Amino acid sequence: MVMIVAAFVYLAVSTSGYLTAANLRSVLDQSAFVGVFAVATALIMISGNLFSLSIAATGAVTASEVLYLLPNGGAIAIIVTLASAVVMLGIQGLLVGGVGANPIIVSIAAGGLQEGVFLWLSQGATIEPPMGNTSLAFIENLVHVPLIGDLPVACFVLLGLVIVIEVVLRRTSFGKSLYLVGENRRAAHAAGLPTGWIIVGAFALAGLCLGIAGVEVGGFNGSGSLLDESTYTYDGIAAAVVGGIAITGGRGSAWQALVGAIFIQAVSDLVVLRGYNEGWQLLAKGIVVFAVVILIRLIRGRSAS
Amino acid sequence: MSAILRYRRDALRPFALLVILAILFALLPVFDSAARVGTVNVSDILNTLATLGLVTLALGLSMIAGEFDLSVSSTYLLGSILAVKTGVGSPLVGVLVAMGAGLVIGLIQGLVVSRLGINSIAVTLGGFITVLGLVYVISNNQTLSYPNQGVSTALTNPIASVFSVQVFVAIGVFVLVALILMATALGRNLRAIGSDRKSARVVGLRIPLIVTAVFATSAVLCTLSGALQGYSLQYAAPTQTVSPLIFATTAALLGGVPLSGGRGNPISIAAGALSLGIVTEAIPVLHSANYVNSLLPAVLLLIVTIVDAPDVLRWWRVQRARRGTVMGLRRATQPRQQATDES
Numbered sequence: 001m002v003m004i005v006a007a008f009v010y011l012a013v014s015t016s017g018y019l020t021a022a023n024l025r026s027v028l029d030q031s032a033f034v035g036v037f038a039v040a041t042a043l044i045m046i047s048g049n050l051f052s053l054s055i056a057a058t059g060a061v062t063a064s065e066v067l068y069l070l071p072n073g074g075a076i077a078i079i080v081t082l083a084s085a086v087v088m089l090g091i092q093g094l095l096v097g098g099v100g101a102n103p104i105i106v107s108i109a110a111g112g113l114q115e116g117v118f119l120w121l122s123q124g125a126t127i128e129p130p131m132g133n134t135s136l137a138f139i140e141n142l143v144h145v146p147l148i149g150d151l152p153v154a155c156f157v158l159l160g161l162v163i164v165i166e167v168v169l170r171r172t173s174f175g176k177s178l179y180l181v182g183e184n185r186r187a188a189h190a191a192g193l194p195t196g197w198i199i200v201g202a203f204a205l206a207g208l209c210l211g212i213a214g215v216e217v218g219g220f221n222g223s224g225s226l227l228d229e230s231t232y233t234y235d236g237i238a239a240a241v242v243g244g245i246a247i248t249g250g251r252g253s254a255w256q257a258l259v260g261a262i263f264i265q266a267v268s269d270l271v272v273l274r275g276y277n278e279g280w281q282l283l284a285k286g287i288v289v290f291a292v293v294i295l296i297r298l299i300r301g302r303s304a305s
Numbered sequence: 306m307s308a309i310l311r312y313r314r315d316a317l318r319p320f321a322l323l324v325i326l327a328i329l330f331a332l333l334p335v336f337d338s339a340a341r342v343g344t345v346n347v348s349d350i351l352n353t354l355a356t357l358g359l360v361t362l363a364l365g366l367s368m369i370a371g372e373f374d375l376s377v378s379s380t381y382l383l384g385s386i387l388a389v390k391t392g393v394g395s396p397l398v399g400v401l402v403a404m405g406a407g408l409v410i411g412l413i414q415g416l417v418v419s420r421l422g423i424n425s426i427a428v429t430l431g432g433f434i435t436v437l438g439l440v441y442v443i444s445n446n447q448t449l450s451y452p453n454q455g456v457s458t459a460l461t462n463p464i465a466s467v468f469s470v471q472v473f474v475a476i477g478v479f480v481l482v483a484l485i486l487m488a489t490a491l492g493r494n495l496r497a498i499g500s501d502r503k504s505a506r507v508v509g510l511r512i513p514l515i516v517t518a519v520f521a522t523s524a525v526l527c528t529l530s531g532a533l534q535g536y537s538l539q540y541a542a543p544t545q546t547v548s549p550l551i552f553a554t555t556a557a558l559l560g561g562v563p564l565s566g567g568r569g570n571p572i573s574i575a576a577g578a579l580s581l582g583i584v585t586e587a588i589p590v591l592h593s594a595n596y597v598n599s600l601l602p603a604v605l606l607l608i609v610t611i612v613d614a615p616d617v618l619r620w621w622r623v624q625r626a627r628r629g630t631v632m633g634l635r636r637a638t639q640p641r642q643q644a645t646d647e648s
Contacts, residue, residue, distance in 0.1 A: 050426055053547065101614035102564045104426060105554055109610060112551055112603025120596035234434050247427045279441025286435025293427045294417060
């Protein structure tokens with residue numbers, strides 16, 4: 001861990017333009033999206049169901065949905081979008097928690113399903129909101145307008161979300177049982193907890209996060225399509241893993257997802273500033289995930305034995 | 306005895322499915338008068354063995370051992386990119402470079418999974434993203450074309466109207482892997498590791514060695530099939546699609562390998578890949594809309610995953626057992642009935 005941090009610090013200091021206020025602000029700015037995907041992943045991971053490989057697909061679909069619904073008014077568009085994201089993930093939670101289906105495979109299938117339905121309904125076209133719509137301006141402002149200290153509203157949405165999820169995880173009985181279920185589903189079941197419903201709850205809550213992410217991404221892009229969204233899946237999962245949330249479940253917090261998201265975004269940004277393209281970003285993230293997975297194992301394994 | 310019979314019957318299921326689907330496919334013109342079925346379709350279906358079929362074998366082997374190799378999708382892509390990039394002069398060099406890269410990737414992943422005992426999904430997620438990054442870096446985010454048309458012709462030229470060199474290579478690989486697993490204790494050991502790792506350790510199986518070999522084989526098979534695909538299509542393009550993973554998982558499940566591991570063999574995996582090949586081939590034959598292409602594999606995967614889910618199996622067994630007892634009780638109350646036909 002020390003080596004990674006040292007390497008990172010060295011690269012950060014030696015890259016011109018990296019340690020400037022403007023660039024650090026842009027890192028935080030970008031983390032606002034990745035962070036929401038990371039919090040969603042954290043919820044699924046804590047519940048003991050690894051991660052979802054379709055969070056970016058859900059984000060893209062909900063982004064298009066909110067833009068499509070805008071003529072009905074901003075509030076309605078956002079509420080319907082959030083609700084549909086909760087339902088989409090809730091159904092996956094039912095399959096995983098209800099019949100014990102493999103969460104990874106369910107998420108892969110759900111991703112294909114969402115993309116297929118989206119292509120079917122949109123006929124392959126890009127979703128464009130009506131011109132000059134006042135509601136569009138509203139959700140665009142969510143992303144672009146600086147609130148405090150030059151940071152956009154989305155950053156504070158993420159901060160609020162992290163606090164809310166943290167309170168749910170630490171202070172409610174649902175949150176406490178979620179950790180139990182994630183740690184040992186069979187034991188939690190034996191203890192009389194409704195494990196299935198708790199997992200459905202975790203997925204639904206993750207769906208709410210993805211709905212929020214979708215609204216933000218929709219506002220950011222101003223148009224909806226399936227393209228260029230899939231890195232959010234890798235970013236979100238990488239952030240949760242790097243933040244130290246146990247991939248096998250039962251351990252972790254929303255804060256860790258936030259920290260992980262900022263770190264992943266900082267790495268991405270560093271790669272870009274040093275003049276490398278998307279491929280190198282993915283490569284860097286992959287290696288970071290690989291290294292962190294091994295490191296966590298070595299550290300925890302040593303303390304256990 | 307009945308346990309053995311049940312095992313045999315389970316083992317036959319993938320082949321029964323294949324036969325049923327093949328018959329349904331042949332009957333497609335009866336259901337839809339616009340559909341045309343011919344040798345072209347048969348050769349297409351056999352071709353899936355050479356491309357995604359080998360990816361299915363790769364993933365299937367890791368699934369039999371109770372692991373899951375998430376990286377197959379991007380390793381397959383890497384194989385096609387590397388072969389197309391380095392095999393212009395000599396196609397053999399391209400294949401060897403691709404397979405060499407596969408071996409390195411597989412060994413690293415396998416060693417980390419087996420020596421450190423980390424969840425293979427976590428490790429191969431890292432591998433998946435890293436290799437995807439490599440794909441973009443090596444291809445420079447561009448579609449690479451393969452100018453050597455002779456190679457493509459040699460690989461795909463029809464032999465006996467439905468086969469091709471590519472298909473023979475794939476069949477050869479399937480048979481080779483099957484023979485190695487059957488002739489040695491490896492096949493049995495693989496299933497033992499997948500079904501009960503603790504007992505496998507107790508009886509002294511060299512689990513780390515076998516698991517590492519599985520991941521290495523998996524990555525080599527993926528890069529090989531990627532290379533074949535790159536040569537025959539004469540191009541390789543970097544994408545973020547996970548459709549090879551969707552195909553391979555569905556096909557392996559259809560091929561009788563449960564996600565919990567411990568069952569299945571290369572020949573049943575081939576049957577699963579051919580079954581899914583038939584289903585995908587039915588889409589163009591029936592002139593279905595474009596979105597069906599992305600919708601159908603996902604729906605199928607969802608269905609087989611639900612069927613594979615442990616609680617569904619348990620529920621089904623309970624139902625069957627309950628029906629059995631009810632019938633047994635009824636039989637007991639009725640004098641002189643035949644013995645139970647439950648197996």
